[in-house]
Amino acid sequence: MTVQNFEHDRSAYDRPNQKWICGWAADGGECRLGPDVQGRCRTTHECQPVRKGDRWMCTRPTIAGGRCEAGPLPDGTCCRAILKCQPVRSVRSNRGAMVSGFAVLTIGFLAVLIGGPWRGAFVSPGQLSTTHAQLENDCSRCHSAADAGLVGVLQASLQPPAATTESGNCLQCHSIGASYGSPHSLPRPALDVLVQKAHGREQPLSMPLRASLGAAVAPNLARSDEIACAVCHAEHQGRLFDLKRMDSMSCQSCHQQKFHSFSRGHPQFSAEYPTTRRTRIAFNHSTHYSLHFQDEGWAGDCLSCHQPDSNGARMVLGGFETSCGSCHHHRRQIAGAGLSEPSVLVLGLPAVDIEALDAHGLWIGDAPWPADANLGDEMALSPFMRLLLWSEPAVARDLTLLDETNASLLDLSDADDRAIEAAGRLVWAIKLLIHDLLTDDGAALTQRLIAALGSDMTDAQLAALIGEPADISYGDHQTWRHNLRRLQETWLSDLPDEAPQYRANPDLLYSGRLPLAQAADLPSSDGTATPAQDEPADDDLLGEDEGDDLLSNEDELFGDEGDEESGQEDDLLGDDDDLLGDSGQDVPDQPTEDPAQPEAAEAQRQLEALRLSLLESGGWFLDEANFAVRYRPIGHADPFLRAWLDLTSSPPSSIDASAMHAVFDTLRRDKAPGRCVRCHSVDAIDDGQSAGFRVNWHGARPALGQRPFTTFAHRPHFNFQQFRDCTACHSIRTIDSTAVQDWKRTYGGANAGSYAASFDSMSLAQCAGCHTPSGAGDGCLTCHNYHVGSFAQPLTPPYRGAIARVGDGSKRSSGRPINGSDAMDGGMKP
């Protein structure tokens, strides 16, 4: 049965696109006219009658039933009125209204959430990781636009902050150096060196397709110096998200040498791996392991000396007491061996060719200069004294002149007049130095050291340099000042008078052996008269009272000798010629016992025993045989020797460091006092700012914040029984005499990279057995760090304000070039 008709006179004209439809349409009784555009019913009757002549005619169309039987009313109104309807929206109109309503709802919803206090939480793409969770409600810590308001956010979206700006927010807490935007946080020059090195390597036969295609389509980040932190560290991924997670393929997008996995294509370890340098402490593992430990019945293992650090990564060498002292403490192989320990000449009177000076009419004082002063192997002038003298430019010139003319203070017979005069001035400079060191409270020494070293120093450094560290207690007679005063009183007794006169009138040098009274009348170089000998200023400093005070202190130290005259001290310490000889092997003479005074003799013996005991403990003493003040190391890790070795090993390039080099060379000798460098190797360094040496006082230690390219966690490997024996990986080489000689020779120089390894190198295959994707993992970051260099520990937000932003010229740290010095002790790479 057909239910709908489509003839023009049988079916209505549908208008589905109209906004309003008749309210009776749902019941099938819609009118023909329909509502107006405003949705108002406009129909009153079924037709609009028309008048033909004097009659009204019905105009109802056929579709609505045709002409009605009753016809229009007399007044022309249709007789069939239509009940008014309430028009309704069409389906299309309803849908449009719903779209508009939903759009308004969406806008309102967004306006409420973005304009209200929930904005941060709403726009946040997710929770921060646990390490940043405390920043959850403070977007501005990381996002520059967060505090800019809605308009600012819109502007920021059109001109997003630069990568450097946004990364700078990260750097407020994470300091990775000035090159933070470069690959591996390395300065471009250092990076270029590594790139060149990598280009020399052999390329693998096959490369992973993904990495190859990635390198082809992706921008080359390797050439960018503005890599934003967010490129790799995507935050807002949830509390447990690992911000450091990185796809191994990402590494290969920059690296030219691409490979499939650790076991397939990874470059082989270097032929020396993991050894990259000699050990910092000269310790031959081969000989100790195969010879000494066997002889000594050593029952320990590698862990007796090496223990993992706090992170379980590096194996750190223990201290001297735990690692070396158990075998070496009783042998005279280290400093602190008592009277047999060599001492170092610090301050003294050099031997001078007095006759030559006299022949040239040069006056160096009335008191006789010790004719055979310091004829030992230290020659004319101790390097320490030369360093202190070097601080005065005039004296430095004289020293240079003597060096250039090969003139020796001891023999000036072949020297020319200029050299002889320089020698005379040098003698006076020595006397003035001694005078200055004694006439103030260390200020002269400090000033001269600062001038000579070219840098300021702390009180602790100064105390170590003068052999008087605060944590070690000395008797007065063990101080350099006490012994220097005794030297002055013994051989330069007129120095308190002569020094001021010479300083006021250096022309006194040319006065020959004129009586001092006559010389005082000579005009000074500036035309003024030389001050009289008994100037009151000097009396205040070096008068009898002060000497008495010093001796009175000595009296207190030596107890029973409190009533002795001051000269007694000279007697007590005056017969040490043999004892304090340079060889250090001589046996001291026994004090003479006076049978007539047994009590005094007993006191003398006790005093002598005490003196020897104190001498044996090390420190400063007067070497009367050589007219010098010397220092004997007090034991292992002697602070005086260490301070001087550290200070003079790497002088700043801004100063003439020849005097510092002389000190360093003296202390660096194989048989130098303390013999520090026999075990503590010396490395040549050149970091661009200074060139010199570094004494390795410790084995390699993990520096705080130091991140090398390659890392290795030892402790997790100890969980496996087979790896608890370190030799499972680090097999010790067998030795022969040649190998031992090679090993010794490596420690003669300062090249840390020249060494004879005690261990066989490791191969990639040793690791690849376990480090597979399904095993122990073979991601790049398992063994490699991306950010390399020296980094400070991340700061917590409260300290943020105290840290200057990167780029304002107050950088906290800078990227440090990576070199072989980062390898760990034992010659193992970290």
Added chain:
Amino acid sequence: MMTFARRRLRNLTLALIGGLLILASDWIARGALMQTAYISGWAMLVLMLLLAAYNVRKKLSVIPLFSSSAWLQVHVYAGVVSVMVFVVHIGYVMPNGGLEILLGALYVGVAASGLVGLVLTRTLPPRINSRGENVIFERIGPIRRQLRERAEVLALESVNAGNVTAISQLYQDRLLRFFAGPQNLWSHLGQSTRRRQALLDEIDALRRYVKESDRESLTQIAELVCLKDDLDYRHACQCALKGWLFVHIPLTYGLLMVMVVHIVVVYAFSGGAR
């Protein structure tokens, strides 16, 4: 001429290949540390605008810019591709920020309603045609009225002719409400004929109690019931065909608006990684 099934297979294959290429490109680019979310995000925006343009195209029918059928094909397969791009864009994990959850939910709503609409537009028209004459949606009301009036006439005639109230009682009790408006919407969408058959059974059971002359009236009433049921079936199907757009289009506009906010936020808070 290419059949519909063949064309659908071709287009679906092309869309899937395009989607897989996008997935592979993202996989490669992610490995190369490219910020693929920005690329896929802009791709999503373009696709959304393209999909929304279909609605505009239908409104501007005077513009001769390809046929609506072609636009529909583009709309359908661009939607399929957009699903893959969306998965790439969110990084294969569920978004967990407020704005992103809203945006993701809107997209899922749009995509899901679009999928439902696709299924409805592919399955309901054949079903409508299978139940007799196809009726224009706007004409269902008048036709229903005609059927009701004819049924009323038959019921009244039976009373006048034989003074029998059985048929009129049936109409009063069961058919008056049935003919008054659309009935059994969900049953029709579920293609259930149980209610229709129950009503016909009632009419048939009444035959034995009426005179021979009234049985003809019952037969005509039964035919009207079938016509009305078919009309309700078409009404239900056409309501479904029009109803899904009440979800799909509003969500689309909401999605576009939230998308703009999303783009602003993403660039303002990019962290320098773009």
